[in-house]
Amino acid sequence: MTPSFDALQKQLKKLPGVGYRSAERMAIHLLLEKPESAHSLIDVLKQANGNVSSCPICGNICEDAECSICIDERRSESGSVCVVEQVSDLLSLEKSGAYRGSYHVLHGKLSPINGVGPSDLNFDSLMKRVEVGAISELILALPNDIEGEATCHYLTDLLEPYGVNVSRIGFGLPSGGSVLYADAVTLKSALDARQTFQ
Amino acid sequence: MTPSFDALQKQLKKLPGVGYRSAERMAIHLLLEKPESAHSLIDVLKQANGNVSSCPICGNICEDAECSICIDERRSESGSVCVVEQVSDLLSLEKSGAYRGSYHVLHGKLSPINGVGPSDLNFDSLMKRVEVGAISELILALPNDIEGEATCHYLTDLLEPYGVNVSRIGFGLPSGGSVLYADAVTLKSALDARQTFQ
Numbered sequence: 050m051t052p053s054f055d056a057l058q059k060q061l062k063k064l065p066g067v068g069y070r071s072a073e074r075m076a077i078h079l080l081l082e083k084p085e086s087a088h089s090l091i092d093v094l095k096q097a098n099g100n101v102s103s104c105p106i107c108g109n110i111c112e113d114a115e116c117s118i119c120i121d122e123r124r125s126e127s128g129s130v131c132v133v134e135q136v137s138d139l140l141s142l143e144k145s146g147a148y149r150g151s152y153h154v155l156h157g158k159l160s161p162i163n164g165v166g167p168s169d170l171n172f173d174s175l176m177k178r179v180e181v182g183a184i185s186e187l188i189l190a191l192p193n194d195i196e197g198e199a200t201c202h203y204l205t206d207l208l209e210p211y212g213v214n215v216s217r218i219g220f221g222l223p224s225g226g227s228v229l230y231a232d233a234v235t236l237k238s239a240l241d242a243r244q245t246f247q
Numbered sequence: 248m249t250p251s252f253d254a255l256q257k258q259l260k261k262l263p264g265v266g267y268r269s270a271e272r273m274a275i276h277l278l279l280e281k282p283e284s285a286h287s288l289i290d291v292l293k294q295a296n297g298n299v300s301s302c303p304i305c306g307n308i309c310e311d312a313e314c315s316i317c318i319d320e321r322r323s324e325s326g327s328v329c330v331v332e333q334v335s336d337l338l339s340l341e342k343s344g345a346y347r348g349s350y351h352v353l354h355g356k357l358s359p360i361n362g363v364g365p366s367d368l369n370f371d372s373l374m375k376r377v378e379v380g381a382i383s384e385l386i387l388a389l390p391n392d393i394e395g396e397a398t399c400h401y402l403t404d405l406l407e408p409y410g411v412n413v414s415r416i417g418f419g420l421p422s423g424g425s426v427l428y429a430d431a432v433t434l435k436s437a438l439d440a441r442q443t444f445q
Contacts, residue, residue: 050338051310053295060291063284064273070335075262077334079292080299081308081354086261087296091289093258094277097251098285101278110279112249136275137268140248156279 054080106178108154108171110136118143124151128185130178132204134158134192142190150188153178158196159203167203175204179211189217193238252278304376306352306369308334316341322349326383328376330402332356332390340388348384351376356394357401365401377409387415391436 054076061072079087103109104116107130111117118124129150133139139152155170178184189204191197205215221239222231231239252274260270277285301307302314305328309315316322327348331337337350353368376382387402389395403413419437420429429437 050308051299051315053291053298053310054308056291057295060284060288063281065276066269066272071264073335073338074264076295077308078263080295081301081334083261084296086258087292090258091292091296093251093254094285094289097255097274097278098282098289100251101249103279110248110252110275112251117249136279137271140271 103156106174107152108136108156108174109139109152118151121151124149125183127151128183129188130175130184130186131188131190132175133190134197134200138190148188150186155191155200158191158200160196160199170200172204172207176207179208179213184213186214186216189215191217193220193234301354304372305350306334306354306372307337307350316349319349322347323381325349326381327386328373328382328384329386329388330373331388332395332398336388346386348386353389353398356389357398358394368398370402370405374405377406377411382411384412384414387413389415391418391432 057079058069058072058076061067061075062069064072067075079090100112101110102112104111104119106115106119109116109118111119113120127150130153131139131142131148131150132153132155133142134155134157136154136156139154142148142152153171153175155172155175157165157170159165159167159170187204187208189201191200201217208215219242220235221242222228222235226235228236255278256267256270256274259265259273260267262270265273277288298310299308300310302309302317304313304317307314307316309317311318325348328351329337329340329346329348330351330353331340332353332355334352334354337352340346340350351369351373353370353373355363355368357363357365357368385402385406387399389398399415406413417440418433419440420426420433424433426434
């Protein structure tokens with residue numbers, strides 16, 4: 050439409066989950082409908098971009114030397130570390146309230162086809178945590194796909210000499226799910242993960 | 248998660264079509280995954296926010312005194328003006344290539360239930376265009392709903408004394424659409440809009 054508008058639309062389109070039409074709508078909103086929200090967005094983006102970084106211990110979002118989870122002694126003293134692919138996975142687990150140990154965010158999964166190798170993932174700081182003996186149990190909460198599986202195998206091999214108890218989260222039918230609507234791979238996972246019923 | 252992160256997420260959530268989870272994904276993308284894209288976004292947003300404004304003639308996006316469509320004499324000389332609700336509607340029509348006159352963007356539609364009255368819409372500059380005799384034909388390309396209908400009636404009454412030829416775009420089955428999958432209201436529009444087949 051105009052050069053500045055097009056530049057903004059192009060930049061918004063780079064955000065995850067935003068397509069051409071959504072970017073157009075957002076740009077119109079920011080420039081014509083609510084110009085004051087463009088200022089607010091610039092302000093919070095600047096501030097967050099200056100303040101927020103990746104936690105050097107676990108890779109979570111943090112504004113201080115360590116993230117709010119690593120700084121909590123009750124959580125790190127448990128010795129239990131849950132390995133996740135992305136920060137958003139960590140946030141989901143936190144919201145569920147089902148886990149009270151600490152985390153390690155890999156920021157990806159091994160994927161040779163996409164050129165993602167071990168050096169691209171946050172393995173170094175995990176190994177440091179293992180070497181200083183801070184981890185007794187490692188729970189792999191990585192995706193139920195080929196890359197997630199490969200990453201789990203790689204980590205298990207890497208950690209074998211350290212005697213860490215490594216487990217992977219269960220797979221199967223989700224809560225409220227029925228066999229009727231489950232896909233074939235989920236059903237295979239669920240059958241493989243069957244347990245004696247008491 | 249952290250105060251700056253939460254502030255950014257809250258601000259992103261205000262964008263049209265962005266929910267809680269998308270805002271979270273975007274904030275993680277902007278702060279951890281691609282921090283350089285946060286800088287680019289700040290830059291283009293600043294520049295666009297300074298340059299882009301609403302065209303004083305038609306309400307379209309513009310960076311100069313008039314928008315690129317109003318400045319084009321071949322288009323304004325046609326005397327045909329297409330009235331649309333939003334800038335994005337104008338962009339859709341432009342992309343279709345089906346219309347070569349000029350536009351008028353109302354930035355909304357009459358909706359008493361949402362507190363949108365005539366003074367909230369871009370009617371004043373439309374009346375100015377009518378009064379100076381710049382408009383001979385007005386095509387109402389407003390939505391096929393109650394508010395769109397009400398806005399069409401309001402505009403028709405408003406323009407009656409000026410002898411402008413007012414028409415409304417056709418409604419019915421979309422291109423490629425079949426009667427089988429069309430909803431009841433579309434079918435009613437399509438039946439009402441039936442024309443002699445030659």
